[in-house]
Amino acid sequence: MQLLRTTPLSYLFPQGKQLHFDELIVSAGEMVSLKGPSGSGKSTFLHLLSGFLPLQNGKVEVIGKGALQPKKEASPDWRRKAVGFVPQRPFFWNSLTVEQNLQMSAWAKKTDTLDSALEICERLGLSSLLQNKPSELSTGELQRLSIVRSTLGNAPIVLADEPTSSLDDINASKVLSLFHDLALEGKGIVFATHDSRASVASHRTVLMDSLIL
């Protein structure tokens, strides 16, 4: 079953750099890695899919959740219900505990329950970290919690930007394993990476080499 479908897209930066992206289709349970050198547009493509950058042309559709249209800002509903996003750096509010961070995210996503996220934490052995402050955790732990956070609101698509780039092998393997679990639950996973450990673990790799000056 298809979850995400894009037409070919292009994006022109104000400085004049233009990127072209081929169409992309992601099905339920599929884990797709976007691979390419720095500047090839991996993050930009993810940000277009997330609605952080406005589409200049083409169309991005998450089946059953609506579509992004050119020149229109993504609605908050798109960000809440269509996609979950994992930034390259796991941003957390240091003034809050991990659980409070999750609650704050649930508040932003306007979802009442943390149950599914807490259940994933339990399964991954992260429950004992919930009362810690983010500053007390390792980058690997924060990255996994960041992925758990992206599942709040139960969006069908999870987008991740370089999720394993700063992790050692053990932590990278835990993060990839978590993506696999989410894929097994029926989500579509798309992550940008230049880390071969991640691309090897994915079901499909899309090479990004569409830079046009």
Added chain:
Amino acid sequence: MRLSFASAIWAFHAVKHRWGVSLALIVMLSLGWGALMGLQRIQRASDSVMEIELQGIDVILSAKGSPLQSLLANVFHADDPTGNVSIQEVEHWMHYPGVAKALPIAYGDTYKGVRIVGCSLDYFDARGVLLTSGRWPKAPMEAVVGYRAAERLGLDIGDTFHGAHGIEGDAGDHDGQDYTVVGLCESPSQTSNRLIFTLLSSVWEVHHEGPKEYTAVLLEMETPMASLLYPALVNRKSTFMAVSPAIEVNRLRSLLDQGTQWLSFLAYVLTAVSFGTLALLLWIQVKERTSDYALLRSMGGSWFQIISVVAWQNLWIAFLGWLLAWTWQPIWISIYTFSGPSQWDIPLSLIAWHRADVGLLGWSLVLSLVCSIAPVLYLRKANLHQALSSV
């Protein structure tokens, strides 16, 4: 958790997290607001004291001199009298049309620094002086003592004392002319509570060497118009003067207000600096944490949610600053009471809420919201793509 006040909770945690800066801001704000609250309280208390002390006194007849001195001497008993007035001459003016009540007083002696005031029995009723024990004086050399004076002097019913000549008590004792305390009294007027009262005849008996005179006559007029016209008439046609307490109180207040205005100015400056710092620090904090706020937006957080998290941080600091300012009040007022003149026993309620305090809270919250505008505008312009790409 119900999420209606969620932003207030997240913001409170953020304020608590940078507690050093937050505490410094809260203390700064509280000093400014606290000084303003204290000044307002003192102003109100002072107004209330003036109102009580001047109740029923529309005009003072006294010997020519400084009108302000006459007011301080004959109403507040905090200065030397301007002299005495002849009974024969003043009697005519005491019964002049438009005069509702005339209360003559005569004094010139003290006991251990407490003024002994001669008056008629009408005075007690007109000035709201109530007997708490004993009886009113019936004969010369009988005295009733205000409760504060009695406490200070250790006087009780049946005790005797003799006055010292002169307002400062430094012109020799009246040995052999003892007063007997026959009653203790209490009044809403703080001044009356600090005096010893006796009959006019006592004062004349002690000072038998001269003619019988009044030191002053306190008049209540029948109408405001009479209060306005009568002093001018007296001043034109008599050898003594008529003083309008309302005018003199305004003059006194304008003298006192100069100091108060400076203090208010400094308090406003301190408050303005505090709010400026509040705005600047929140802006810096928001700039440093742009990615955190961007993340909220990336998850679908509405602008209202983002703004509320930012604004609540300032609201908390403003509220806590105001609360601390309120808790300063006993300290401010203690300093004022200790450093103020002892005659001005201002009855200040140290923990009472005042409507003006709520007004200051309102201002505090509004200003804190104004201080949130720049950080919110900064976030509004922030680019999600850039904020979430930064490593």
